[in-house]
Amino acid sequence: MINQKKNWKTTLQAYLYLLPMLLVLLVFCIYPIVQSFLMSIYTKYDFFTNKVGAIGWDNFRYLFADPDFYIALKNTLIFVFGVVPLTIVLSLIIALMLNKLRWFSSLFRTIYFLPFVTSTVAIAMVWNWIYHSNYGFLNYLLGLVGIQPINWLNDPHYAMWALIIMSVWKGLGFNIILFLVGLNNIDNRYYQAAAIDGANSWQQFLHITVPLLSPTTFLVTVNEIIVSFKVFDQVFALFQNSPGPSKACLTLVYYLYQKFYIENKYTIAAASGVILFLLILVVTLIQLSYSRRHVHY
Amino acid sequence: MNVTFEHVDLSYDDKKTILKDLNFTIPDGKLVSLLGPSGGGKTTTLNLISGLLHVTKGQIFFGSKEVTDQSALERKVGMVFQNYALYPHLSVLDNIAFPLKMQKVNKAKRYQIAKKYAHLVHVEDQLTKKPAALSGGQQQRVAIARALAKQPSLLLLDEPLSNLDARLRIEMRQEIKRIQQETGITTIFVTHDQDEALHISDYVMVLNDGRIQQFTQPQDLYDDPKNLFVAKFIGNPVINVLDAADLQASLQKYLPSNFYQQVKAVGVRAEAILPQPPIDCVGQIQAQIDKIEHFGSSVTANISYHQQRLVSTGIPANYQFGKQLVDLYFAKQGTYFFDNDGKRLEVKTHD
Numbered sequence: 010m011i012n013q014k015k016n017w018k019t020t021l022q023a024y025l026y027l028l029p030m031l032l033v034l035l036v037f038c039i040y041p042i043v044q045s046f047l048m049s050i051y052t053k054y055d056f057f058t059n060k061v062g063a064i065g066w067d068n069f070r071y072l073f074a075d076p077d078f079y080i081a082l083k084n085t086l087i088f089v090f091g092v093v094p095l096t097i098v099l100s101l102i103i104a105l106m107l108n109k110l111r112w113f114s115s116l117f118r119t120i121y122f123l124p125f126v127t128s129t130v131a132i133a134m135v136w137n138w139i140y141h142s143n144y145g146f147l148n149y150l151l152g153l154v155g156i157q158p159i160n161w162l163n164d165p166h167y168a169m170w171a172l173i174i175m176s177v178w179k180g181l182g183f184n185i186i187l188f189l190v191g192l193n194n195i196d197n198r199y200y201q202a203a204a205i206d207g208a209n210s211w212q213q214f215l216h217i218t219v220p221l222l223s224p225t226t227f228l229v230t231v232n233e234i235i236v237s238f239k240v241f242d243q244v245f246a247l248f249q250n251s252p253g254p255s256k257a258c259l260t261l262v263y264y265l266y267q268k269f270y271i272e273n274k275y276t277i278a279a280a281s282g283v284i285l286f287l288l289i290l291v292v293t294l295i296q297l298s299y300s301r302r303h304v305h306y
Numbered sequence: 307m308n309v310t311f312e313h314v315d316l317s318y319d320d321k322k323t324i325l326k327d328l329n330f331t332i333p334d335g336k337l338v339s340l341l342g343p344s345g346g347g348k349t350t351t352l353n354l355i356s357g358l359l360h361v362t363k364g365q366i367f368f369g370s371k372e373v374t375d376q377s378a379l380e381r382k383v384g385m386v387f388q389n390y391a392l393y394p395h396l397s398v399l400d401n402i403a404f405p406l407k408m409q410k411v412n413k414a415k416r417y418q419i420a421k422k423y424a425h426l427v428h429v430e431d432q433l434t435k436k437p438a439a440l441s442g443g444q445q446q447r448v449a450i451a452r453a454l455a456k457q458p459s460l461l462l463l464d465e466p467l468s469n470l471d472a473r474l475r476i477e478m479r480q481e482i483k484r485i486q487q488e489t490g491i492t493t494i495f496v497t498h499d500q501d502e503a504l505h506i507s508d509y510v511m512v513l514n515d516g517r518i519q520q521f522t523q524p525q526d527l528y529d530d531p532k533n534l535f536v537a538k539f540i541g542n543p544v545i546n547v548l549d550a551a552d553l554q555a556s557l558q559k560y561l562p563s564n565f566y567q568q569v570k571a572v573g574v575r576a577e578a579i580l581p582q583p584p585i586d587c588v589g590q591i592q593a594q595i596d597k598i599e600h601f602g603s604s605v606t607a608n609i610s611y612h613q614q615r616l617v618s619t620g621i622p623a624n625y626q627f628g629k630q631l632v633d634l635y636f637a638k639q640g641t642y643f644f645d646n647d648g649k650r651l652e653v654k655t656h657d
Contacts, residue, residue, distance in 0.1 A: 201358055202391040204378040206405040207456065216404070220395040305395035 048279035056275045068280035078281065080256050081264035084169065088260060089237045091173040096180050096233055097226065103181065104188035105218075118186070125182035133246030136175045137162070162248065168257040176243050180236070184229050191225025192218070223304040231296055238289050241266060261285045307369045307459040307492055308334045309355060314364035316350060316516075324350050325516045328364070332509075337486045337493045339503035342513035343539070348496045351513065352462050355494060357381040368459070383460040384453030384491075388468060390445045392437035398424070398448050399433040405456035423451040426485060443474045450485060461486070461493045467502060479506050500540055504528075512536050529639075534648035537573045543606070545642075546574045546616045556589045556636075561643075561653075568651060571644045578640025579609070579618035581625055581632070588653060589636030595627040609634070 048054065049069070053062025072078045107117055124132060139146045140161035148158040161171040195218065203213045219226075241262040244252060252259035252267075261281060269278035309332040316325040325347050332338050340348040353359040354366065357378035366374045373381055384405075392401050399420055400407075406416035424430045427447040429440075437445055446466060453461055463482065467475045483506045486493045497503050503510050504524040512519040512527065512535075519539075520532045531537035537545050550557060550569045557566040572589065583590075593611035598621065600606075605623045609616040618634070643651040 198387055198391040199393065202387060205356060205383065205385045207379055207382065207408040209379060212408055
């Protein structure tokens with residue numbers, strides 16, 4: 010098949026093979042995306058009969074007049090800028106250490122990967138206990154070094170921190186695995202050449218590991234930013250179906266969820282989805298243009 | 307700077323011994339080849355010199371300074387890897403300047419030095435390119451320039467030509483010779499190709515099975531092999547090896563009785579098998595000539611003797627032969643006698 014000439018018949022054949030997956034994608038991804046874009050400009054709309062009365066930009070005007078939307082926007086950005094750098098630095102450090110392990114390395118890999126495959130709800134329950142203001146493990150540890158107990162989940166000043174810490178911890182495993190693959194792909198001869206050329210360990214890390222790992226770092230960053238922009242389940246589970254104390258952890262997707270399922274403002278929810286989409290698109294495009302100059306494939 | 311190994315052993319995991327009691331001195335300012343079949347210990351020896359590997363037992367000296375426990379970082383040798391190992395993310399200029407950058411030489415100075423070496427190896431018009439955009443030969447030149455840039459006292463080359471095509475290989479080996487002579491740097495060159503080793507080196511060390519088989523000048527390896535392995539490994543066509551049992555009559559006739567009894571194998575170079583008895587004849591067989599092939603300037607005769615095939619280049623192309631057995635003679639120059647362990651025996655003829 011690979012050596013066949015391309016003609017109408019083989020093209021049709023190829024499309025037939027692609028059809029099942031295309032159908033699934035069209036029904037469950039492409040169609041909803043198009044619908045939500047359209048829905049965001051419906052100003053008079055009956056969700057249940059699917060009747061459109063009028064279209065316009067009113068939904069977006071509503072959003073930009075809604076103080077909650079600004080809170081959600083601000084919280085989401087804080088969350089992204091908190092989680093992404095922390096996750097990348099920590100998972101790179103842990104991956105470097107795991108890469109150096111001679112014994113039990115697969116055991117440790119499994120341990121670090123566990124949070125990623127565990128249900129968010131279960132994780133949130135455990136962290137609920139860890140964060141507990143009176144009996145929590147974290148406050149116990151802080152108490153050992155003489156720090157007053159913090160009411161992590163009920164104090165608006167700390168709730169976002171609690172969310173960020175849990176999310177970083179949960180995301181580590183996956184990113185560590187990606188970094189480990191990237192580290193393994195760097196040929197050992199470059200390190201040998203660098204050692205011969207007089208590079209010490211730190212210089213080898215700086216001049217060999219960092220540049221040659223850049224495709225992986227780029228992949229991890231793009232993925233982590235997108236995942237963080239979409240944060241919802243951690244908030245929902247950690248604060249038990251609330252956006253945190255005095256909306257401290259109200260994120261964009263949580264806002265969307267509230268508008269859609271609780272307030273039944275479907276078109277407003279669709280409009281906020283469009284804003285989130287544009288936000289992620291812009292950030293990803295910026296990253297792509299940066300990568301053209303700084304990522305070495 | 308000369309390099310000395312004293313009783314060097316290397317083994318992995320305390321079990322598999324790679325090198326056994328290596329003793330040698332590589333003289334200053336010379337080009338020395340480490341030659342041998344794969345798995346013979348050539349690259350291992352080179353890595354011991356570079357400091358990428360460390361000895362299990364024994365000592366290594368650079369000049370009079372012991373470096374046995376020094377790392378590759380401290381030994382400061384220049385090395386060219388088999389697949390070059392150029393840094394893919396750096397330009398040619400930055401690749402060459404990399405060792406200087408590690409020494410914290412300032413930017414202007416290190417680029418100036420890098421350009422000088424780029425000029426020496428003839429890649430001065432490729433400076434801004436990335437390694438992936440260069441041909442194999444150019445990558446090779448850049449790798450040599452990078453190795454030379456920090457002005458090391460030793461240049462190590464690990465099978466540097468094996469990734470190049472045949473024509474380029476001959477060109478690059480001349481280049482390596484030229485660069486070595488221009489810089490006067492002690493150079494150690496690993497190869498499994500005898501042609502390469504014999505053409506460019508001042509000295510050749512033949513390694514097999516973790517031991518030095520012979521360490522001498524190239525022509526001596528051919529004329530004066532110390533053992534059966536070297537005799538078989540060096541030379542094209544491969545030396546004819548005959549079992550002593552097959553040559554009883556001849557040995558008895560030409561060698562003193564106490565000497566021939568020690569002989570277990572006889573090696574005869576192709577050019578030493580002649581149709582007329584030479585002045586210093588050391589052997590004689592009755593054999594059948596099957597075919598004489600004539601290509602260009604080379605004449606090769608295929609000979610059958612006791613179900614064995616021999617090759618001679620000493621029989622002229624116009625030699626008349628039929629199905630009958632003919633007398634063939636071995637010249638002293640090119641005939642070697644080996645004992646039970648494959649060690650060469652000094653020839654003692656009757657006269």
